[in-house]
Amino acid sequence: MPSCTFRPIAWLGLSASLSAFLLLSGCESLLDKRYGESVAPTEGTARIQGIGERADVRRNAMGMPLIEAPNFHDALFALGYVHASDRLSQMIGMRALAQGRLAETAGPGVLDIDRFMRTVNLRSSAEVMYRNASPRLKQFFEVYARGVNAYIFQYRNKLPMDLAQSGQKIEYWEPEDSALVFALINFGLATNLREELASLTLAQKVGADKLAWLMPTYPDEQLPFDEADKLKNLNLTGNLAGVDALTETLASVADLHMSGVAASNSWAIKPSNARSGKSLFANDMHLPLAMPSLWNFVQIRSPKYQAAGVSVAGIPAIVAGYNGHLAWGMTMVMGDNQDIFLEQVKRENGRTLYLADGKWIAARERQETYLVKGQRPIQEKVYETRNGPLLNAALGERKQGVQPLPASSGYGLALRSIQNEADQTLDALFDLSRAKSVDQAFDSAREVRSIALNLMFADAGHVGWQVSGRYPNRRDGRGLIPSPGWTDRYSWDGYADPMLHPYDLDPPQGWLATANQRTVKGGYGVQLSNSWYYPERAERIAELAGRSKQDTRSTVAMQYDQTTLFAKKLKAMLEDPAMASSLRRSIDALPAPQRVKADEALKRLLAFDGQMAASSADAAIYSAFLQESAKQTFLDELRPEDGPTWKAFVEMADISYSAQADHLLGREDSPFWNDTRTPREEDKPTILARSLAACIEYLEANLGADRKAWQWGKLHQYRWTTETTRLAPYLDAGQRASVNAIQGYLDRGPYQAGGDHSTLNTSAYHWGQGFDTWLVPSMRMIVDFGLAEPMMGLNSTGQSGNPASPHYDDGIQNWMKGQYMSFPFQPAAMDKVYGTRRLTLLPGAGK
Structure with missing residues (x-):
């Protein structure tokens, strides 16, 4: 093996900036060896504090875990432990992004990202969500957090490379952190936020008269000239301070996590249209191409809870999957449940004022303190109007951290959203994973309020679809383009009655399908959106689903179909x-x-x-x-x-x-x-x-x-790129060189690639910018109720986010070739898939 020379350098890891080693040709094996102890063992016994009785963790050939426990609490504890062992860097990174604390370890280059995240205030949304969860669910989150922390404590001196070399103290996981990760994911589904900001950039260039030509809503709909008229007679040029910086920052957030992603295909075939005479279900959820994928597969088996499917590290739940009776999954509604309001603002006597119904009102102020690596702490104010926080007040105008919002800022951009609304979405999603029938699934799905989803489900004899979420009743306008905030003409008047949310059960055509298309036309009782995705994916599903009776083979072929209509x-x-x-x-x-x-x-x-x-x-x-x-x-x-x-x-x-x-x-x-x-x-x-x-x-x-x-x-x-690589542009030249030196080890x-944005096997590129893929089906799942073992699935990357793990990238080839893994429920089949080697978690002191 060639000799390797290392020297300490600074580079950016999955969660933040860190110190690592300059990687020269042929040194991957040395890094694997150095950080091999950071990979948790797959067999043996681990004695740890916090578990009640025991839990066994077996893994299949791809490292996907089966958790077996005598009670659900120990299963949740083990899920926290397993998530941390597989994806601790990802969990820490998502938490830091949602908290607005990247700059603490990454430095000033990411400060605007922190400013933006503090301004939208996901912490408040998570607090409301967690506070309104049931005592039962709070206990689940607490038990899960104990499992995460047991791993952090046990491996505090054997962390993955990025965390080990970061120099940062890894904070223990709080139950509320799981709600925060959920809030971050939910925020990433706000499709129209980026569209509204982009419309302002375009309007400054082409004017309100021509803007509608650039913002069509669907092939058979009229252009939104009525919406664009809201911007007529407004002097936007030069008066939208910070809008370019805001747009750029939101794009950066999308690169790091996701924002405005038109995500996923899902379809359910009725028994009459399936070769087996029993229902067939498919779901592939799309996310930006990243290393690792947001999703990871897990199977849980305990006396009162059994399920297999995909989870998000940091959230104690199986998000989509199969529980032995019901298959469930989801796509984005493309719901528009937030609006940007243009506010007239000015500075007077040291205060920020905004105009509301003819009166100048003092904006609410919130103090935020930023700890920035290599600099003194920075204190800044966030301003809020009746329509929400002023996004552009936080970005693009300050050359120094203590510089106040200038009086010449012109229009403020206030974000109104469904955040901070009390509901029991977290409970409802957990209940959905336990539903034994389509009827029970409907009962749970209707209670999902804080996230706009097309929830699809199937049991052996029935298929169903339910739109979830919360959709504002706007007094005027459609919310496609920012609205004047100094009048109440465009304000919200409550939310649409959930009983009006679209749904369907066992349709005569024999199948249900959603692919981010327009599911209801204008004039329907609920305005879900004006930002539908292209219709071709949904049209292709309809073409193939209606062609002949379906089975597992045809469903796999549909998920890998690369035909554009x-x-x-x-x-x-x-x-x-x-x-x-x-x-x-x-x-x-x-x-x-x-x-x-x-x-x-x-x-x-x-x-x-x-x-x-x-x-x-x-x-x-x-x-x-x-x-x-x-x-x-x-x-x-x-x-x-x-x-x-x-x-x-x-x-x-x-x-x-x-x-x-x-x-x-x-x-x-x-x-x-x-x-x-x-x-x-x-x-x-x-x-x-x-x-x-x-x-x-x-x-x-x-x-x-x-x-x-x-x-x-x-x-x-x-x-496939890590957050390390995606954040490199925000670093100085030396740090970027260090990232480049280790890029081959990480990416x-x-x-x-084949396909494009319009094919079922989605591989979207930026139309007008380049051809590299940015959006893919990051997981695929099929449940054929006609099979003895109905569920199979695959992920787009490996189970682990640790480059030293053998399961860091082994899922890529399976994903490209369509080699699905089975998730069995019969004991004999479990032994065949998961083997007999196991890691047993037992009560003990832990070390």
Whole structure:
């Protein structure tokens, strides 16, 4: 083995900044050896304080645990212990992010992230949530926390590399921390927050009159000109201090965790449509591509509780899974349950005032103290109006930490959300995991208030769907674009009656499916959202589910399907007689070299079957055309390409149905077809002709002239990255160099990818920015009630977040190849899957 030289350096780990070793070529094995003791054993006996009787932990070939205990409390204790042993760095990192305390160990580069998180105040939301939980559930959280802390205490001198070298003292886990992690995940589902902020950035560039063209809600709906009218006659240019910094900070939060993710597919097949004559259930939940995945699989077996499925380290629950009677899972509703309000603000006599119904009112003030590594503590104020905290007051305006909010700040941006509303969501989600039938599942699902989900469930004979959450009744407006806050015209008037939340049971068509699409049309009794995702994934499920009777094999094929229906729609647009004639004239008007390339691209697009395989050249041409058409249509007015306006435009395409797609399929009268850089008046066929030629030029420049060598996967790739890597841009040059030195030990990839945002096997890229995958089905689960052992599943990374573990990355190949693991419930099958080796947790002093 080659010799290795190490020297202490500073780098950033999963939770914060840390000291580690400069990794040179061939030194991975030395790091594994050095930190091998941080990997918990899989057999033997561990005596620890806090457990009542005992718990046994067996693991399958992928390191996924089966927890067996004589009572549920010991099972929960063991779950805390197992979560900490597998994902302690992830747990500490999520807690620090939610608390707004990254800068304590990462330094000043992440201070704006902390400011933002302190401003939205997830701590308060978690406190309300935990306070309103039942005594039973609070006890569950306490027992779980004891299990986490037992591991922290036992391994305090044998922590994973990032935590061991951080120099920070690992604080013990509090029961309320689990509620905080839940609040962080819930906040990440607020899709419209980033969209509203992006709309302000766009409005400053193109004006309120043209904004609606950039914010379509669905292919068959009118553009939201009524919403954009709210911004007319407002002097936004130069008066939205901090909005660019706020947008950038929220994007950083999304990179570290998630924010505004259009996540997941789920479908349930009725017995009449299943080959076995019993129900079939599938769920794959989408999250940003990360190392490790947010999800980890676990199975629990105790006398009064049995279940298998995915969990989130830090939360004592199985979030989606199967309990021997019921399968349950979820997708995002894309619910809009928060709004941004524009506030008129000013400074007077040392106070921040805001205008409300003709009167200037003093904003509420909250003091926050930031401990920043290498600096003195910083004290700053957070300001709140009747509509919520002022987000831009915390960001982008202060060159020094003690600098007050300037009087020239113009408009404040207040966040109104459903946070701090009392309910028993945590109890309801736990009860859902214990439900024995679809009827019981409905009873629990209706009580889930604080999180907007499409809850899908099935038992052997029935399938059901229930929308959960809390949705505001707005006096006026739709909440798609920020509203003036100085009047009560757009204020909230309570919430929609939960009895009006959409649901379905055993539909005549034989199946239920959700894929973040619009599930109810306008005029329905509840305004769920105006930020639906593209419809193609849901349409593909409908196409495949209705084609023939389903079984496990066909369900696996659906989860790995890489067919885009958008290609068929694009082809129909191009072949429309009027468009085809105009496009022909526009292509003929191009210079000869471009004309040849445009003809080549058009011919290939018209022949493309929509199969987004990684090996496909046509998929590469199709995707390059989508990318180039976006730039040819919009970049002239939204430039520069690396500026905040174009980034905001691209970001909105990540979140919901986009102007890029909307213009390709229609909108021939859009003002954006005209290229403002030329003296002539362009139309849609002219821009499409240019885009056809440009996509071939792009591929020649990036993949070479040999068409036979073109492959979609050479442009479109998976890269699993840790938070260490994603936070590196916020560090100084020396720290970034240190991260780069160890990146190969932490990250995985690249691997060629197929699919895109519109395929069931989702592999979304940033439409208008690049082709690298950012969003994937980070877990997959299937429950076929016709099988002796119904449940199987897989994760997108390994079970462990510790690079020294053999289960750090072993799930990647299984995930790419569709090699599912069984989660059995019969004792004989359990021995076959989990073996007989076990780690036994017993009461004792612990060391």
